[in-house]
Amino acid sequence: MTARVALVTGGTGGIGTAICKRLHDAGHRVATNYRDEGRARDWQQRMRSAGYEVVLAQGDVASAEQCETMVRQVERELGPVDILVNNAGITRDTTFHKMSPQQWREVIDTNLNSVFNVTRPVIEGMRERKWGRIVQISSINGQKGQYGQANYAAAKAGMHGFTISLAQENARFGITVNTVSPGYIGTDMVMAVPEAVREKIVAQIPTGRLGTPEEIAYAVAFFLPEEAAWITGANLSANGGQYMGW
Numbered sequence: 244m245t246a247r248v249a250l251v252t253g254g255t256g257g258i259g260t261a262i263c264k265r266l267h268d269a270g271h272r273v274a275t276n277y278r279d280e281g282r283a284r285d286w287q288q289r290m291r292s293a294g295y296e297v298v299l300a301q302g303d304v305a306s307a308e309q310c311e312t313m314v315r316q317v318e319r320e321l322g323p324v325d326i327l328v329n330n331a332g333i334t335r336d337t338t339f340h341k342m343s344p345q346q347w348r349e350v351i352d353t354n355l356n357s358v359f360n361v362t363r364p365v366i367e368g369m370r371e372r373k374w375g376r377i378v379q380i381s382s383i384n385g386q387k388g389q390y391g392q393a394n395y396a397a398a399k400a401g402m403h404g405f406t407i408s409l410a411q412e413n414a415r416f417g418i419t420v421n422t423v424s425p426g427y428i429g430t431d432m433v434m435a436v437p438e439a440v441r442e443k444i445v446a447q448i449p450t451g452r453l454g455t456p457e458e459i460a461y462a463v464a465f466f467l468p469e470e471a472a473w474i475t476g477a478n479l480s481a482n483g484g485q486y487m488g489w
């Protein structure tokens with residue numbers, strides 16, 4: 244595949260790291276954002292020791308201004324962004340009747356408004372160059388809902404509406420827009436769930452195990468080559484068979 248410039252948000256996290264590695268292995272030049280510089284530099288050093296060079300750009304995905312600055316920095320260091328993976332995300336779980344406005348807003352800002360904030364500064368360049376790949380990392384819980392995650396499920400379901408609209412608007416410009424909906428993956432986000440709850444989750448997964456970040460990176464990579472140009476507006480479930488609807 245032609246070498247491209249790829250921006251992966253939340254690249255320092257569990258799934259993001261695997262996506263950065265996969266894209267780097269495919270020959271792309273990769274960048275990600277950070278909020279805490281010290282932690283990000285440690286991560287960059289570990290990646291470098293493993294043979295992966297990833298450019299870091301400061302930016303909270305919940306801030307439109309910071310995302311604009313972040314994208315311009317990536318463009319200066321690597322060139323225009325051809326591949327965007329909207330992966331950064333958080334959870335603030337609680338049942339809705341106990342949910343604070345802050346818990347609602349933080350999750351919507353980080354998981355959904357972020358998609359506007361990061362995609363907006365890259366889309367015009369992709370349209371001008373007539374090539375682009377945009378992949379959202381949504382969630383199984385955006386497809387089926389989840390007890391205690393009204394904020395998260397709303398944000399993740401919103402990503403699907405965004406994906407299929409953007410796919411229609413940009414198909415003529417050589418840009419594909421797709422979503423990957425992971426099931427439960429053994430990253431910090433899921434390992435933070437109490438073990439007893441995790442055992443119940445695993446019992447609902449037909450494959451009988453949590454997924455790996457590398458399995459999600461594989462699903463993202465599927466959408467990127469030239470041969471995938473006909474695939475746009477799709478949602479790829481990668482969940483060990485836990486949910487088989489759209």
Ligand code: NDP
Nearest residue numbers: 253255256257258303304330331332382425427428430432
């Ligand atoms: P992690 O918590 O390991 O990583 C999340 C990443 O997002 C970190 O790099 C984090 O950076 C970054 N991030 C969070 N908030 C912001 C922000 N406001 N601005 C910039 N960066 C931010 O999570 P996972 O790797 O597990 O999850 C990645 C994506 O996959 C998320 O969107 C998640 O919802 C989704 N997902 C995960 C599943 C799972 O089972 N793990 C299942 C389904 C979907 P920082 O270090 O600064 O916090």
